[in-house]
Amino acid sequence: MSTPHNSAKKGDIAETILLPGDPLRAKFIADNFLENPIQFNTVRNMFGYTGTYKGKRISVMGTGMGIPSIGIYSYELIHFYGVKNLIRIGSCGAIQDDLNLYDVIIGMGACTNSNYAHQYNLPGTYSAIASFELLEKAVSVAKEKNIPVRVGNILSSDTFYSADDTEVERWQKMNILGIEMEAYALYCNANFAKVNALTILTVSDSIVKKEETTAEEREKSFTKMMEIALELA
Numbered sequence: 060m061s062t063p064h065n066s067a068k069k070g071d072i073a074e075t076i077l078l079p080g081d082p083l084r085a086k087f088i089a090d091n092f093l094e095n096p097i098q099f100n101t102v103r104n105m106f107g108y109t110g111t112y113k114g115k116r117i118s119v120m121g122t123g124m125g126i127p128s129i130g131i132y133s134y135e136l137i138h139f140y141g142v143k144n145l146i147r148i149g150s151c152g153a154i155q156d157d158l159n160l161y162d163v164i165i166g167m168g169a170c171t172n173s174n175y176a177h178q179y180n181l182p183g184t185y186s187a188i189a190s191f192e193l194l195e196k197a198v199s200v201a202k203e204k205n206i207p208v209r210v211g212n213i214l215s216s217d218t219f220y221s222a223d224d225t226e227v228e229r230w231q232k233m234n235i236l237g238i239e240m241e242a243y244a245l246y247c248n249a250n251f252a253k254v255n256a257l258t259i260l261t262v263s264d265s266i267v268k269k270e271e272t273t274a275e276e277r278e279k280s281f282t283k284m285m286e287i288a289l290e291l292a
């Protein structure tokens with residue numbers, strides 16, 4: 060069985076999967092961290108691999124950028140491939156002054172400016188939250204590895220380039236730590252299906268301090284969040 064976006068057969072994908080936006084970050088993880096990785100997807104160059112890490116079966120696959128893209132991939136992983144633990148490992152723009160490049164953030168919840176949750180026809184707004192089980196485990200792995208993490212609320216934005224240059228300040232006042240573009244949809248899909256999801260982010264740029272990393276650094280050097288996520292299988 061395959062889908063329009065994934066050529067994997069049922070059983071090719073592990074119950075736990077790491078989900079970077081960038082498919083080349085998925086390849087980097089397979090090449091550098093997985094034992095015996097086997098590639099299960101190349102459709103649209105959205106590379107996906109399954110291997111083992113410290114003897115445990117785990118997969119990694121790109122999701123592309125933005126809510127519609129991760130919405131498709133995570134839905135298929137959950138409903139067609141039986142994936143139970145979905146861990147996004149992404150980059151984000153920090154919007155608090157005390158966050159620096161390469162800091163690791165765990166998204167306990169995600170706000171959004173997207174309409175993704177309208178599909179559920181809820182009589183109110185939906186708070187998209189992470190799995191407590193994965194969150195607790197990630198925090199304890201980070202402590203064991205001596206990796207400082209900030210746990211809090213993030214923003215999944217539909218825009219990378221916004222027409223409104225005053226909006227960041229308002230999210231900042233609500234104690235949002237960083238802005239990325241996928242977690243909200245991942246959390247909606249996971250909660251709707253009653254499976255586990257978590258988002259771990261590395262600060263790739265500071266929107267407030269006007270500092271940024273390069274594209275190559277975003278692909279290859281965000282290893283602290285990868286080391287935490289790999290232990291969650």
Ligand SMILES: O=P(O)(O)O[C@H]1O[C@H](CO)[C@@H](O)[C@H]1O
Nearest residue numbers: 079080081124149150239240
């Ligand atoms: O580095 P990734 O995981 O792609 O995450 C962030 O980077 C992209 C924008 O540059 C968006 O996908 C955003 O969420």
Ligand SMILES: O=c1cc[nH]c(=O)[nH]1
Nearest residue numbers: 150151152238239240
């Ligand atoms: O979505 C994103 C990702 C990284 N940096 C940003 O400013 N936004």
